[in-house]
Amino acid sequence: MEGILAGCSHGVRVLFPVASSVNPARNLSSKELVPGVLLPGARRSACLRCTRSEEKSTDGRVTLTYKGDDFVNSVEVQEWESGMSLNDIAAKQGIRIRRSHRTGHPSEGSKDEKDTPRNILEQIIWDKEVEVAQFKQTKPLETLKKAVEDAPPVRDFVGALRESYRRTGVPALIAEVKKASPSKGVLREDFDPVQIAKTYEKNGAACLSILTDEKYFQGSFRNLEAVRKAGVECPLLCKEFIIDSWQIYNARSKGADAVLLIAGVLPDLDIKYMTMICRELGLAALIEVHDEREMDRVLKIDGIQLIGINNRNLETFEVDISNTKKLLEGERGEIIQQRGIIVVGESGLFTPQDISYVQGAGVRAVLVGESLIKQVDPGKAISGLFGKDISK
Numbered sequence: 001m002e003g004i005l006a007g008c009s010h011g012v013r014v015l016f017p018v019a020s021s022v023n024p025a026r027n028l029s030s031k032e033l034v035p036g037v038l039l040p041g042a043r044r045s046a047c048l049r050c051t052r053s054e055e056k057s058t059d060g061r062v063t064l065t066y067k068g069d070d071f072v073n074s075v076e077v078q079e080w081e082s083g084m085s086l087n088d089i090a091a092k093q094g095i096r097i098r099r100s101h102r103t104g105h106p107s108e109g110s111k112d113e114k115d116t117p118r119n120i121l122e123q124i125i126w127d128k129e130v131e132v133a134q135f136k137q138t139k140p141l142e143t144l145k146k147a148v149e150d151a152p153p154v155r156d157f158v159g160a161l162r163e164s165y166r167r168t169g170v171p172a173l174i175a176e177v178k179k180a181s182p183s184k185g186v187l188r189e190d191f192d193p194v195q196i197a198k199t200y201e202k203n204g205a206a207c208l209s210i211l212t213d214e215k216y217f218q219g220s221f222r223n224l225e226a227v228r229k230a231g232v233e234c235p236l237l238c239k240e241f242i243i244d245s246w247q248i249y250n251a252r253s254k255g256a257d258a259v260l261l262i263a264g265v266l267p268d269l270d271i272k273y274m275t276m277i278c279r280e281l282g283l284a285a286l287i288e289v290h291d292e293r294e295m296d297r298v299l300k301i302d303g304i305q306l307i308g309i310n311n312r313n314l315e316t317f318e319v320d321i322s323n324t325k326k327l328l329e330g331e332r333g334e335i336i337q338q339r340g341i342i343v344v345g346e347s348g349l350f351t352p353q354d355i356s357y358v359q360g361a362g363v364r365a366v367l368v369g370e371s372l373i374k375q376v377d378p379g380k381a382i383s384g385l386f387g388k389d390i391s392k
């Protein structure tokens with residue numbers, strides 16, 4: 001791939017395609033390469049903690065290298081340089097979800113195959129790309145960063161989960177404020193997010209998950225802000241389909257304490273880069289996996305504190321809670337235990353037996369939506385789900 005490529009040991013990289021109509025890199029000084037700022041034509045922003053040196057190769061490509069750099073020569077960066085399409089790089093990591101805006105490649109098939117989403121998750125992601133591009137026009141990152149400074153202080157999401165597990169002896173509950181879903185349609189007609197959040201908190205939820213996607217889940221950032229402003233103390237997960245670091249800043253500016261990063265959608269470099277941004281903002285990152293390959297990819301990334309195992313296949317909607325057990329068996333479970341990673345069991349949990357089954361597999365927190373939200377009193381339903389009162 002033609003362009004200017006830079007990477008650093010802090011996990012930040014820049015790619016300015018020379019072919020791009022805008023090539024700001026030509027006139028950039030290192031002062032302008034600010035962490036987290038995505039310049040026009042760049043795929044990544046650079047890191048000010050590094051010291052820059054510049055090298056021009058015979059084919060005109062300029063490589064910016066940084067002192068102490070071990071990142072530039074990594075396999076991932078070499079793949080970026082090799083001329084593979086971005087969808088191909090993702091596919092090589094086992095990612096089936098394509099990005100509609102990514103550079104095409106003959107292996108992606110005919111025009112029709114390229115233009116038609118293969119499944120609901122891909123459809124959601126393609127719509128999200130359009131949505132985020134529009135939001136970015138109205139609120140550029142620099143504006144958003146100012147809003148982040150005024151956001152309510154971050155609450156300790158991981159700490160709340162650990163504390164709840166220690167106190168109750170059962171997996172900590174992340175209760176999901178979920179009005180609707182693509183698989184089940186509307187789950188609750190009389191949906192008052194603040195009231196639901198309050199009853200979840202009162203009845204023992206350690207943290208809350210607030211869906212913010214409007215089109216497919218009838219959620220919103222208004223809900224997230226309203227819950228945060230209503231005096232709810234539980235840390236809040238912004239449940240969004242994140243494909244761009246802009247969304248992480250946006251989530252923080254609205255009061256989120258944690259964000260979801262889906263390994264089935266994000267290549268390794270994106271996960272590394274986004275978790276770094278989360279760390280800088282003080283947010284927890286819940287990295288979601290669904291199969292062994294995704295789990296293995298995530299376990300290769302340093303500094304991961306929270307892994308969610310989704311029992312729902314987001315491409316087919318099939319739910320199977322034995323997926324959690326399968327992914328925690330053997331060496332994977334041992335690595336997770338050694339590193340003190342908290343595993344969150346996600347989706348399809350309806351009974352105390354389900355909870356003890358995933359707990360037995362190694363889960364220390366659960367993310368539950370449907371089985372609570374459909375009950376007359378979703379808060380009271382918590383003791384039914386756990387087989388005991390977890391509020392004390």
Ligand SMILES: O=C(O)c1ccccc1NCC(=O)[C@H](O)[C@H](O)COP(=O)(O)O
Pocket residue numbers: 120121176178181182183184310312314317346347348349367368369370371
């Ligand atoms: O819930 C869906 O239908 C869905 C479809 C496509 C992408 C994501 C989807 N859900 C996100 C989740 O995984 C759940 O909201 C969460 O784990 C709670 O699941 P549940 O307790 O089964 O409502």
